[in-house]
Each structure stands twice: as C-alpha cells, then as structure tokens.
Amino acid sequence: MTTSWDDLQTIHLSALQEIGNIGAGNAATALAQMLNTTINMSVPKSGVLPIEDMLKLVGKEEDIVACTYCQIMGDVKGSIFFLLTEESAYKLVRLLAGDAILDNQEMTMSALQEIGNILAGNFLTAFTQFTNLSLTQSVPALAFDMLGAVLSGALLEGGHWADKVLIIETEFFAQGDALNGHFFLVPTMDSLKKILNALGLEI
Amino acid sequence: MGKRVLIVDDAAFMRMMIKDILTKNGYEVVAEAENGAVAVELYKEHKPDVVTMDITMPEMDGIQAVKAIRAFDPSANIIMCSAMGQQAMVMEAIQAGAKDFVVKPFQQDRVLQAVARATGS
Numbered sequence: 190m191t192t193s194w195d196d197l198q199t200i201h202l203s204a205l206q207e208i209g210n211i212g213a214g215n216a217a218t219a220l221a222q223m224l225n226t227t228i229n230m231s232v233p234k235s236g237v238l239p240i241e242d243m244l245k246l247v248g249k250e251e252d253i254v255a256c257t258y259c260q261i262m263g264d265v266k267g268s269i270f271f272l273l274t275e276e277s278a279y280k281l282v283r284l285l286a287g288d289a290i291l292d293n294q295e296m297t298m299s300a301l302q303e304i305g306n307i308l309a310g311n312f313l314t315a316f317t318q319f320t321n322l323s324l325t326q327s328v329p330a331l332a333f334d335m336l337g338a339v340l341s342g343a344l345l346e347g348g349h350w351a352d353k354v355l356i357i358e359t360e361f362f363a364q365g366d367a368l369n370g371h372f373f374l375v376p377t378m379d380s381l382k383k384i385l386n387a388l389g390l391e392i
Numbered sequence: 393m394g395k396r397v398l399i400v401d402d403a404a405f406m407r408m409m410i411k412d413i414l415t416k417n418g419y420e421v422v423a424e425a426e427n428g429a430v431a432v433e434l435y436k437e438h439k440p441d442v443v444t445m446d447i448t449m450p451e452m453d454g455i456q457a458v459k460a461i462r463a464f465d466p467s468a469n470i471i472m473c474s475a476m477g478q479q480a481m482v483m484e485a486i487q488a489g490a491k492d493f494v495v496k497p498f499q500q501d502r503v504l505q506a507v508a509r510a511t512g513s
Contacts, residue, residue, distance in 0.1 A: 219475075223497040286405070299405035306403065306448065307496045310475025314495075317478050326476065328402060328450050 196392055197355075202235050204388050208316060209233030209357035213372050215315035216308040217361060223307065224284045224363065231360040240344060243356055247272050247371050250337035254278075257305020258343040260327040261313065265383055267376035268347035269312065269326070270340075271305040277369045278333075284363070302331040308372065320387040348377065355381055394420045395511045398438060400431040400457065401446040401473070406496075410444055410473070413500050414507065428452030432460045435468070442511050444503075445490070447474040447481065455488050462489035469510040473498070 210233050221228040244250060255278035257271045273281060282290060282300045290296055306329045313324050332339045344354065354375050361370040376384060385392050397419050401407045404426070411421045422438045425431035428445075429452040435443065443461065447454035454472060461468045472485045477495035485493055492506040 219497050222499075296405055296408065299403050303403040303405045307475040310448075310477065310496065314477045317480075323480055324478070325481075326448060328448055 197237060201385055201390060201392060204385060204390055205235040205355070205357055206233050208319060208384070208388075209235055209359055209374065211319050212312040212315045212357075212374065213359035216312045216372060217359075219307055219311040220304070220361065220363075223304070224281075226284065226363055228368075229362045231362075233357055233359045235355070235357045237355050240340070240354060243354060243373070244336060244340055246358060247340075248274065248336055250335065252336045253334065254336045254339055255301050256332045256334075256339040256343065257302055257309070257329050258332065258346075259306070259309045259329045260347055261324055261376075262327065263324040264322040265324055265376055265380040266348075267374065267380055268343065269309045270343060270371075270373040270375070271308050272336075272339075272371045272373070273301075274369050275333075280368060281363075281370075298331055298333065301333075302329050305329050305331065312372070312374070320384060322383065322387050344375070347375065394418045395441040395507075396420050396422045396438065397507070398423050398425065398431065398434055398440040398443045400425045400428070400443060400449075400454065402426050402449040403446075406446070410503065413503055417504055419507065428454055428457030428460070431457045432464070435461050436464060439465070442469040442471065442507055444471050444473045444494075444507070447472060447476055447485070455484055458485065458488040458490050471506045471510050473503070 213230055213233055217228045217230045253275040255273045259269045261267045282297050309326055317324055357374040359372045382392055397414055399407050399410050407424045422440050423434040425434050427449045445454045458470050470490045472490045472493045475496040482493045491510045494502055494506050
C-alpha cells in the first residue's frame with residue numbers, strides 16, 4: 190500500500206505534535222542550562238507543508254540566518270534544522286560565551302554549531318525514549334547564509350526532493366522575544382510510517 | 393603537578409570550554425583532537441592521565457576511538473562527553489571501555505567530578 194501525505198489525519202498530526210513537544214522541551218531545557226536563563230517555547234505545530242511555506246515560518250527568503258543541520262540515521266531517516274535569525278545567533282553566542290567571542294569569527298561559528306549539535310542530541314534522546322526507536326545523528330553542518338539558499342540546500346542534501354515536507358516546528362524565546370529560533374524535524378515519508386507505528390498508530 | 397588531559401571534540405568552541413574548566417582547576421591540557429583518528433595518535437604520543445571524548449565526530453567517531461585507545465592501553469581513562477545521551481549510546485561507550493558519561497550541556501561540577509573520579513584523585 191502506498192502512503193501519501195494526504196493520508197495523514199488529525200490523530201497522526203497530534204501524535205507528531207506530541208513528539209515535537211517532548212523533543213523540543215528537552216532541547217529548550219538544554220539551551221536554558223547552557224545559557225543559565227529561562228527559555229520559553231511555543232506550542233509545537235506539525236503539518237505537511239510545501240517547502241516555500243516552511244521558509245515563510247522563519248522569515249523572508251533573503252534574510253540572513255544561521256542554520257545548524259543534522260541528518261538523522263538509524264531506524265528513522267530525516268533531518269533536523271535549528272534556525273536562528275542573524276541577530277538572534279549573535280545574541281545567543283554572546284549570552285553563552287560573552288562579548289569577546291564575537292571578535293573571533295571561527296570560534297563564533299563553532300559555538301553556533303555546537304549549540305545546534307546539543308539541541309539536536311537532546312531532542313533525539315527524548316525522541317528515542319518516547320518511541321523506543323534507535324537513532325544517531327550526523328556531525329552537524331552550519332550554514333550562515335540567506336534563508337532560501339540554506340533551506341533548499343539542506344533539504345536537497347537530506348533527500349527531501351518532494352515539494353512537500355512534514356515538519357514539526359517550535360519557536361524558542363529567551364528574555365522576552367529577543368531570541369528567535371526555529372526547530373524543525375523533517376522525517377522522510379518511509380520513516381514517518383515507522384514513527385507512527387512506534388506510537389501504536391496505523392497509517 | 394596536575395593530571396594531564398587530552399580533550400577530544402570536533403567543535404573548537406567545546407574544546408575551549410572544557411579546557412577552560414580543567415585548567416582553572418589545576419589540570420594540564422596536554423593536547424586537543426578534533427576527531428577520533430587524531431585522538432588515537434595524540435594519545436599514543438602524550439599518554440595522558442585522562443581523556444574527554446565526544447561521540448559524533450568526522451573521520452572516526454568517539455566510540456571507535458575509545459576502542460582503539462583501549463586496545464593500545466587497556467588502562468586508559470576515558471570519559472565520554474556527548475550531546476547524545478541515549479541509553480543505547482551510553483551502554484555502547486561503557487562496553488567499549490569508557491569510565492563515565494557526561495551529557496552536554498554539562499555543569500562544570502559534573503565534568504570535574506567525572507575527571508577526578510576517573511583519575512582517582
């Protein structure tokens with residue numbers, strides 16, 4: 190039986206949202222621990238979206254963003270993205286390591302990459318505890334470029350050729366609205382079935 | 393004379409953070425490696441008292457590096473330091489010969505405690 194995105198029902202999306210909630214909650218806790226501050230997150234959204242709509246959730250195509258991207262391997266295949274606006278990226282690094290680090294471009298990039306790595310690791314740990322699936326993540330890649338270029342490049346590399354992707358999305362806030370981060374989990378269609386089955390749902 | 397440490401992590405930033413914590417507390421960081429393969433070479437060269445080891449790294453991952461180092465020196469003291477805190481991953485690392493497992497993000501005290509315990513100091 191072939192499955193398409195159109196077969197996803199409310200119950201499926203709600204299950205995926207819950208995964209997003211637990212995973213992103215863990216990631217937010219990790220971020221708060223790193224920064225020694227309170228991190229709030231929005232209620233996760235999940236849905237099947239055209240790629241261009243995923244882009245619109247973050248900003249405009251020409252906006253400069255920092256994107257950490259990890260491939261997920263093992264029982265589930267897919268991608269994890271952590272996107273920060275340029276301003277938020279610098280703010281985050283400053284909160285983490287102080288003003289002086291911004292003079293060192295290489296160290297700033299490394300800090301951003303490591304933040305993405307830690308968030309993805311904590312997200313996946315929660316994910317595996319919840320689903321009993323076994324996963325590993327690739328070495329994270331960091332891109333600092335225009336939103337459109339960053340997302341299309343990463344989605345192609347992750348093998349998401351279809352014009353639609355399933356996303357589980359959460360926004361992070363630190364100290365009011367000053368930190369604007371988006372977290373996306375994008376599983377492949379085959380993996381989506383495995384995730385839902387692991388949660389006791391048929392598709 | 394402080395205990396001698398080898399820090400292994402592909403992120404320069406994370407190496408800097410760990411180095412900072414350890415040197416402030418009397419340890420001597422003798423070398424840093426950005427992947428498992430380099431770590432194995434540097435271990436042989438420096439014979440440190442303890443190694444902090446990331447897992448997800450290019451070239452050779454941390455689990456493979458633990459196995460290679462323990463094959464060379466069965467008494468090597470290695471502490472995993474990874475963002476991947478999954479149970480299966482922890483078990484694999486311990487079976488490979490790691491003495492402890494610190495999940496990132498970590499508190500300074502947790503790192504110091506692990507290093508002190510691994511070196512018996």
